[in-house]
Amino acid sequence: MAYPKITGLWTFVRSLLVLRVLLPPAAAPPPHSEADFNWMDGALDDVYGGRSVHTHYRLFESVKKQHPNSQILSLDDPNFDLSGFFTSKNFTEDVLIGTQVPNQHIMLTRSDNSRSFRRFGPFHDEEETYQRPTLEKSLQNGVFEVDYASTHFNIYLFHWKDYAPMRAIFFVFDSEDETAGTQLVQDVYHWMDNLKNEIWVFDQVWRKDKDMYKVVQSADWKGIILEADMLHNLRRDTSVFFDSEDAYKSLNVAWKRGILLIGSPGNGKTEAIKAIIKGASVNCLYVKSFRSPRGPENGIRTIFKKARQSAPCILVLEDLDSLLEPMTRSFFLNELDGLESNHGILTVATTNHPENIDQAILNRPSRFDTKYVFNLPSSYLRKKYIEMWLLKLENLGIVVNGDQYANTQEFGQELSLRTEGWSFAYLKELFVSFQLSRAALQSTGVAAGDTTQEIFQHVETLSKQVVMGASGSDDKPDTAISDASSLRAMRVVHMGRMAH
Structure with a gap:
């Protein structure tokens, strides 16, 4: 696939320079000049000019020519958070990217840490103090050096676009085998898989969110006003499940469960979700969107793959009706209730508009077994x-x-x-x-x-x-859930009448 060459962008990309990051106690190698990396111009020229076939391999080939006697490990995982890992080792983003070195290809993005005075939406309906927006920097094309575990690495980063945004990382190091490089990659994945005052959030990619964790900590079941039976059963269903693996096994039933919270906006669904997450004894995975750089089907696959790897866990799908599209319905059903095991996954979804959800999802047993209706309060x-x-x-x-x-x-x-x-x-x-x-x-x-x-x-x-x-025409309070016949048609469990 050919792409037109954009002169301004290309001038920016061609100006690549090495970044040096020092992690004691290893000594720094001799400094490099920009000329040492001019070979990258040709490799990127082919990529951005649309003349490269099998781009990942061609980039690997170019790196190998420059380091014929070194070990080279390649990685194309778009979620691999190398920057976050080094930052967690007390290296600021400025040091990691090296803003003091001119002419390297970095990307500026607006930080998510900026806040307006009032922010509305899931988990963010409280007042927040204003902070001046900041810009975050990330290396897009180039190389930086790092000494890790007594081994010196040249780490090359490349971004390009074929049918979707692509990324390649090459770890170059001198050693008799691949052990040192493999250890670095494993350490990054180990750090990525472990949460520390964070929640997993999927929004095109998985990331760890500290802000959402802080908001969730303010949740309290005592502050959630529901009918006593409904509150008791909801807490039971979302806590006892993770202590019931043996019971499910003895019944020869798959250890998984789906709970759907139904109701018009503002009646406590989100507050209940926050309390469920806070009180959980397992990790929680929160999904904002099914979209991903490689399409919504890949997003759904990535979401459930992470849930299976994290099980036992809670998978939260808020506003399910807005997440689903006709083209992804079958794919979602296969992941939710297909051949692959969802052992140990408690799926908790919410919806303001159950009438917009396919009946195969809404009413099929083993998908969302229990439903709670959050009506306007009495x-x-x-x-x-x-x-x-x-x-x-x-x-x-x-x-x-x-x-x-x-x-x-x-x-x-x-x-x-x-x-x-x-x-x-x-x-x-x-x-x-x-x-x-x-x-x-x-x-x-x-x-x-x-x-x-x-x-x-x-x-x-x-x-x-x-x-x-x-x-209004959009969010009419309880138009879909107030009519008794509609409730019976959906077989909704209401006010504590449980279906096990």
Whole structure:
């Protein structure tokens, strides 16, 4: 496949230089000049000019000509996180990439660590402080040197595109055998496979996410307001499973399970997922998308391959209806419930729109055995949730006072009646917006007034948004799950009626 040569990019790519990274105690070899690596111009010229066939082998051949007496190990794993491994050894990205050395081909990407004041979506509905966006650097084409375990390595990195984005890594070192290179690769994979205050997240590739781990740590089953039976059974189904391998074996049943959480947005599914992850005794794998550089089918295969390698584990598929596409349906079914074993995998999925999920996925036994419906909260549940927030305000030193109510319980009862049809998300927004307005008043020196009336004013404002949301075309509250006949048709397990 031929690609046009882009002059500006090619000028940038041709300027490649060696990067030196020193890991004590090995001594540094003599310095190299840029001329030592001019041979890479020709190799990359063929790649970017579309004249290279069997690109990975041709690049290997070029490296071998420069190091005829050295050991060379090649790797094409797109998930191989060599940069992260060296960074974990207390080498900053600037040192690893060597920004003090000009004319090498690096890529700048915006850091995920930047935060806006409010961020919404799965696991990110809380307030966050603003941080100035930063740029992260990664070496795309070039070579760096590293001394690891008393062996000196030249490590070549190449990126190009054939039918999909491709990458090759070549480890060059002087030794009688491949032991030193193999050990480095194994150490990187060992580091990649072990989590330390992280969660595995798939978004085109697998990566370890510290930010999501921190957010999950704030979860608490005590803060999840559900009917008692439903809460008990949900906790049981997601904890007892991993202690039940022998029971499944004695019944000659595959040790795997699928749980589907159904309901309109804002009714606790994500909070339940967070609590499940936090309380799990095994690793959790969280899937944001089925997309991958080599297509969604490859993404699905990569996801389930990682889950099988990590088992026993929890595989979380949030918003399953948005992950699935007609072209990937059969492929997903084969991975979920095909010939390959999913031994020890608890799959937990959520959906806002079960009507958009194929019945072969929704209702077939052994795929999602148990389903829980997260409906809009009843008056009783709203009252419990409101009382929890009133206690939070009290702990923050905000006194809920008013002449009309004898105590906070009486006020909470009235507030629950005025919020009929509200989701937990809207109730949370009520108290957050109240706190923000109260803080704004205090900053201007205005004395606090009748707290209950202030809260009712926010109820009136938010009620308009609730009505608009209920009449919208996209996320109509419970249109797919409120009708009793629809529930029976989907054989949904609701409020603790379990199907084992």
